[in-house]
Amino acid sequence: MPPASQPADLWQESLSDLITDPRELADFLQLDRRLDPAGEHALAQFPLKVPRAFAERMKKGNWRDPLLRQVWPSFVEEREAPGFTADPLREHHYNPRPGLLHKYHGRVLLIAAPHCAIHCRYCFRREFDYRENSPARAQWREAFNYIGADASIEEVILSGGDPLALGDGQLRWLIESISEIPHVGAVRIHTRLPVVIPERVSGGLLTMLRGCRQRVVVVIHCNHAQEFDAGVAAALAALHRAGVTLLNQSVLLKDVNDDAAALSALSKRLFAENVLPYYLHLPDRVAGTQHFSVTLEAAEKIMRELQASLPGYLVPRLVREDPGEPAKTRIV
């Protein structure tokens, strides 16, 4: 069934019925929890959240499943790791208004939603202060005034949390408010919803995006080809038909996608679904995520293998975010 004909609130039912208990996830996947007990501390700090449709794409009985690895709150997160901190990107330095980050020239980022449909254990905002960055409408107007007063800002990025976890009413209000700022020419939405709950790409959302005055770019955050299924393909096809530019941004994650074969398969699948591979990020050094780290040497070797086997337009740029730099640091 094409996404446009789905009931508008089907995705909200999925969003309110996430797997949040590691025991339920382990039982569903027929795994023995004693082999990788969930860290109680890690869970309390950053709870488990997994959409059922995403869990269904995991292979049963496999602790090393690349989708499971992204969401399992392992006890290893609780180990101390020198150099890994709560806010390695120092985002609080670039937060001039509640909900607004201004790090780079020409674009600002709005923390459009304080929550996500999935909790990715490698997330660089897992300790972000969403309470301080959940503006009411009056505060959002301050953010829009800030953007309106700076004609150099040509692009507004909706991030979070996940902006598509917002209901259509609030999302439409944000997009319409941005539309009224004449010098903003593009709205970019960073989201995992089209992959983890593809029903989110509803008829209402498509109508909203088609009606946007600005160019709309959607960056899906997909890390492995196994994340795709027929529902994801239908959601991406619908976004493509609505005139949305589709890009992907991945994180290079140990034991998830840190080999050229996995990344090559991902690039090919993305292209088949009208999505161009854009960035491959080295993981940020966030406390609790050290088990996802990949060395620079290993990353460069993977990139050489990708360059040797794929056309250039399917090779993502390997980048790292360094606080205080005017742009992401391109490595390869």
Ligand code: SF4
């Ligand atoms: S969806 Fe994005 S913001 Fe949310 S937990 Fe995952 S990586 Fe973090």
